[in-house]
Structures are given as structure tokens and as C-alpha cells.
Amino acid sequence: MTDLDERAVTRPAMRIIGTDVPRKEDDRLLRGAGQFVDDVNRAHVVEMAVGRCPYPHARIRSIDVQAARELDGVYDILTGADIAERSEPIGILRPVPGAPVITHYALAQDTATYEGQPVVSVAARTRHIAEDAVELIAIDYEPLPHISDVDAALAPGATVIQPDALEDNLLVCNPQGRGDVEARLAEADVVVEGRFVVNRVTGLPMETRGVLAEWQPGARMLTARVSTQSPQLVRKQLAECLRLDEGHVRVVASDVGGGFGLKLGAYPEDVLAGLHAMTLRRPVKYVEDRLEHFRATTHARESVHVYRIGARADGRIVGMTDAYVNDLGGLNSPFGSSQLSTVVFNGPYKVEDGFVERRIAVTNKTPIGAYRGYGQPEVNFAYERLMDTLARRLDLDPVELRAMNMVQPEDFPWVNPVGAIYDSGDYEACLRMAADAVDYQARRAAGRGPAPDGRYRGVGFSSYVERTGYASSKFLAARGSLFGAHESVTIRANRSGGIDLYSGVSSIGQGSETVFAQMLSEVVGISYDAITLHHGDTGNSPLNTGAFASRTVIAAAGALLEAGDRFLAKTLRIAARKLEVDPAQLELVGTVVRMRADHGVSVSLAEVFTGAILGQGMPDGESPGLDETAYFEPPEAAYSFGTAAATVSVDAETGEFTIEKLVMVHDCGTPLNPKLVEGQVRGGLTQGLGQALGEELRYDPESGQLVNGTMLDYFVPTAADLPPIELGHTEVASPVTTFGVRGAGEVGCIPVAAAVANAICDALAEFGVELDRLPITPELVWRALEAGRAG
């Protein structure tokens, strides 16, 4: 074990952490030499196509595969019956506390509960042939009554969608809170209430999902290349589903073309490809097309929040409640619906008495799963819209109302009404910076009413906290989650004098290869260029959790620090033998170990590492090799925070509006690589804008069909759609994490919609406009204007 004091002397303060080193990932990606699933091919590969239920809810009366089997080039066909016989159901990784388990297999059994659910699967010489074969399979469906919204799902007498597991369509109701909130609201001078509808959207990574499965008989070894954020979790699930020992499954995720939460856990197609490969003893490839992606990859966000805030006349909040319903879709996907709306339901506001209740409803839609921020953008839209309503009701400045209620630096650690421990921060500082960035005082002084160009201008704010990382594995265990809060690394010396760094995290664009190398370089002192990353391969990585919930860096930092410290200490001991000095006199800098006092006395890392690998350079009593593995779990989650501000101009006749400027001031603690942080925040903001302004998966209530499930019909922001965006940040190091980091990957998504909505409502305050649903289209604004004028 390394002595901490010695470490402090050995290591100069922060050389590479906090700098914008170029990314390790870039060179291969810029050459088009990334290894996304479909870029990898194998001799004798077979391609797979999946037949999907065309109805939102249907009984499968019979399946006739005869004609398809006879098609030239068709090698294998799987139906629901084969699946039930040859595989286990796909397990849930993040169960909902108190909820019954809805069992689902890779192919629908007697009943399909959403449009796009896999029903049959074909492996054939080419994808074209496999698709033709799917067309030839005759399936007799009996369409059943379908439900496409949560109110209908929870109405008395509604058709029960999952009768084997549930008596009605309520999966579970989870209430949580502290204090006597109803009493507080009864005493309050004012109580505002709103019902907020959050749209169903999709993360839409540019690379669709894919899998290449290879089976080695005899060894009974399945190797699956999967486009996933969590190779180790997929390995666990595939082993379970396919009845294999975990040692016989290897999952590899080389380059992943975006994840955003959608690529978590095993999907049915991963299991199907594995089964076909085991039968055919040939590699099987499946790459989802975009039309399938819209129906078969998890959707996100859809929920309805009924929120109440009670306050005194001076603006002090006395209680908050949120009752919300999540739309689960037709079954519980491995990650299912999020609890994070509950965890941060009070946002950055210091509320002693608060109560929140989550209900989850089953409907006949594509299952819901994780998506960037996962529960937090949804609830932020509710409480931040309502904060503005409260300000107007009390005739208070919305910025001052927020500031007066925020948790203040001296309050930390602060425990919110559901037990979340906010670690540290200066929430008000971000708010003030955002206000300055939009010249708030000048705008306020200018007064209301139309500008000379006839347009109405407004400014809106949204402040948030985000839980990044997980509180602990114990916390996860209490909720039944089948993954831990930790990350892990293995670092190993090589004979070139470099370090091989192994991590189970897959590279989904977040830049972890770069940031991991930065941290290791910081800890050990070895040059950044001498570190080679090996990632996302369960065949060589220590067991880990995966790239999600802005958690990887937070947890991996601790593992790197621990492994790096041990590695450095041993390196110095080996070098000390060679140089015949005391280890305390040495330091590792770049590619050499040298005397602190006399830099001319040195030995190269190549020599030290070779000595260790051969075992011939070791001090007495020291074991050969130079190889350290460490696991780390942070003691608590670290809460990111910030404020977004938007300025808009609106045409009060048509509802057409323009975002003139969008500002985001955020705090992610110590930024390890500021440019990467900015990239993450901008990317998140753009997805948040998409959700705010246009993205929405629409279902036709009559047919229950997804009506805009193509790239042509689903709005995604392009380079030309973005308003001017300005970023700012504060830097309060988190006391609960290594290097003081907080997550930064998801914050951009959280506050945008509320900031834009608040700005529009501010501009149109004299018309009594209140926006309570997403996306905010000109039509929605126009309707709100009409409603305001009428009422």
C-alpha cells in the first residue's frame, strides 16, 4: 500500500488533468477505420432478419413457416415455441421496487404487446433472402383491443395487457416523502398546481443496434460483438438466456456509434443471433435498419407529472408534491422506467416537506428504457414551469424566487425529502451567472410589451440538480438492481515501456479512452502517449458496470488512482534496485524513472518494465510482473447542477417564435478535459432542444400504430437549426469523488425545455399564456394564446 504522504510528494499537482489533450479515439475514427459492428465481417457469415408484430396488441393464433423454409438460401427459422424451449426469458437489470416481474422472451409467445415486437427470426445467406423469407411466414394474428395512453391504461375496466403478471395495467405505485406536506400546503399563502405532459422520444443514435455472433462448438464459446454501452451486463444476460456458463460468453463492443442509454442490456436480437449461431455453427450478423430502430429500440421520457408547490407570500417554499405516471410500454425492458424523477423531484430547492409518488402504467407501445438524464428532464420541466407560475402569482422576480429557495453552500451535505444527499455546490452562483449572460437586469428594466418590430420578447430560466453516478452498490442492492456502482481497471506494464490499460467501458463517444489515459498519466507520471487503451471487451477487462448515468469517470477515477498508486510504488522499487538508491529518492516522469536530486541518474521505463516482466529485475522478496487491478465505488453520488437561460422573440398572432440565445451555466466539479466536457454539454443541449422543440413519437389513437417512425417524419435538429448557444461554468470540487469530479454527460438535456417554455410564457405573460406540454411548437403556442385570450 502506498503511503498517501509519499504520494503527495511524488506527484506534481495536476499536470494533465484539466487540459485539452487530443483524443485517443480520433485517429481511427477520422480515417473511417472505427470498428462498428457492421464494419466487422467474417467468412461464411449468415444474416438475420426479424419478423415483427404489425399490431399494437395481438394474439398469435398460428405461425406457418413452411414456405419460408423452402426458399433457397434460408438456413434457420426461430419462432416463439423454439425460444421458450431453448432459452430463458430476458431478465430485468434494474427492477422497479415492489413491482411484479413481467416475463418476456426474445420472441413473443402467445401474445404480442407492442407493434414491432419480434415474433419470428430467420437466418439466411443474405439479409435480402432473410427478409423475403420473413414475408413468406404466414402468421395468423387476432388483433386485441389496444391502449396507447396512460389514462386509458389506468381507467377502470381497461383491457389488461399483461394478465399473467398483473391484475390491471398499473405495474406499481411507489410513494416516498418526508414531513406532513399536506399540512404545509394547507397553511401556505399560495399553492400553484400544474399537469405537465412530457413527450415520448427516442435517443436515435446514428448507428443503429447490431450484433455479430460466433459460436465455437466443443469449446462451447459464444463471442458476440454487440453495439452496447454495457458489455459485461450483456454477457451476463446472454449467458443466462442461452443457458451457457458465463465463462463461455465473450461480448465485445469496439466502437459504438452513440448510445444515450438506449444501448443498455441485452435486446431480443442479441439472443436470437446467438441461438442461430449455435444452431448453424456459422457467424450470424444482424444490423437493425432504421425503420426497425424506431419500433424495436427502447423509447423514452413519456410521462405525466401533476405537481404542486406551496409557498408563503414572501416566496419561501413550504412544500412540494409530484404525482407522476410513467408509460412503460408493452413490457418491462431490462432498464425500464427511471426512478430519477423521484430522486431529484425538488430540484435545487431546499424543501423540508415533500412528497412524490410514481405510478407506472403498461400500454401497447414500444417499451421504455434509459435515455440521457433518464427521468430528470421530465421532472425539471414540471417544477421549473411551476416556479415561474408561482413567481407570477406572487408578483416576484423569478430569479429572486429561485435564489431565495436554493440550497446554499453552507447547507451541504443536504438531504432531500426522499433521502438523496446533495454533496456540495453553489447553485445560486450558476443562476446569477446565467442571468448576467442574458443581460437580465437590462431586460427587466426595458419592461414588457411588443418591441418596435412588433414581436414580444421574453426570458426564461431553468435550474436543476442532476444525480450523476450511483450512491453505492448497497443502495442499488436495496432496489434489486443487478449491477454495482463501481468501476474497475487493470493496468499492465509492457516491454516497450508503456502501460496497457484495460477497462470494460465501451467507447460510445464520451471520450473515456482519452480521459482514462489522462487520469493514469496524472497518477503514475507516465506520458499520455505511452498509454494504450483496451476497452469494451469482456475477454480482457475486469468486471465492471458500463457507460451510463454519467457514472463512468466518477467511479473509474478512484480505481485508476488506487491501481496507479500501487503500480507506481512497485515501479519505483524496481528502479531503485537498478539504480541502487532508495525508492523515496526517485520519481517517474514521462518515460523514465530518475533521481529527484540528479536528473542525470535515470533508467528507462522500458528497462524497468522488461525487468519486471522477465522477473529478472526484481528486488528480493518482490513478486515478478507489474500488473494491478483495482475496483472502486464512490461513497455517494455527486450531484451536478446549473441553470439554463433562454431569450426568445414571439409573434403574438401566429405563435411563431425564435430562440435568440441559449445560455447554460453548469458545474461538473473538476473538469478533466474541458473541451470534452463542453462537447458533452453541447451534445446534450442539442438533444434537449430536440425534445423541447419537435421530437415526438406519435401514436394514432385509432390504430395504435406509430405514425412517424421514419427518419423522414421524426424531427432531429441539424446544424442549421440551433440558436446561438453560450456556455459558462463554475467549479466546485465534489467532496465525495476522486479528483472532485461530477458527471457531465447528461446535464445538457435537463433544463432546456423548461427554459424555453418559461421564456415564451414570459414574453406572452400579458396574454395569460401557460405552456404545459412538450414539444413546444408554434401551433402549441398559438393554441395557448387562443386559450389565454378566451379565458
Added chain:
Amino acid sequence: MVVTVVVNGTRVTETIPTRLSVTDFLRHRLGLTGTHVGCEQGVCGMCTVVLDGEAVKSCLMYAAQLDGHEVETVESLGDGDALSPLQQAFKSEHGLQCGFCTPAFLMTATALARGGEPLTREEIREELAGVLCRCTGYEFIVNAVERHLGARPGAADD
């Protein structure tokens, strides 16, 4: 049928089925997997390549239409291990995250640079709007292209 086409400066002649798209031709026949597929509908732009100097969406074309033409893909950029100035601009400006869209932006920018027209930042945004990126929020991509076209300070450092 048989097509003869110059791909990244090399003449190739291949026998192909009529329903083969240019994207599949490049990826699966020639192993040029840098050209990606995101929608096969002409919307996402992942499959963008340069055809006779113009950026086109290769998923909307049949390989048969290439006969007698010249195609450039992302694999043509750079010289051995050295990145081209355009690629270097993307790296310096952090113009990529997952990198799935990157070849398409590089080829769009390659065609833009050939045009030789000075472009404003707004015009660059419009020109790039045919390719989607779900990771970056575009700002740094626009910076990279602007830098490459010479309008952004820093171009000299590359």
C-alpha cells in the same frame, strides 16, 4: 452487370447485381467501411461520399450508376499515418464524439472546399445540414470546417 469506376484514385471493375446500392458496394464489395449507413432513406447523411466532386448520399444510388464515374470516400483522406489538414481540423476542434457521422461530415467538407467559395458561418451551417450528428451539437464541427476553409483563426497551426 459490370461497372467500372474510379474509387479513391484506383480503377475497379466489378460484376454486381442491379439492386446493389453504392453504400453496400463500397462497404461490402470494396471493404471501404468508413462510409456508414444510418437510414437508407437519404435523410441522415451518414453515407455521404464525393461523386465527381459533389457530395452525394450513396444510399440513394445504385452501384450500376457509378459506371464511368469517380468516387471518393473517407479512406482517401490523409497520407499514410498522417491526417489531412481537414481531418486535423476536426481533431483540433473536437469535431467528433462517437465518430459515426464523421466520415460524412469530412466528405461534405471536402466537396465544400473544392468549391473554393468563401462561406459565412451561417452558410456552413446550411451546407452541413444534410448530415446529422446526434452527439456533438454541431458547434465544433462547424468550427472545424470553418477553420479548414480558412476563415477561422488557428488554421495556420495545423
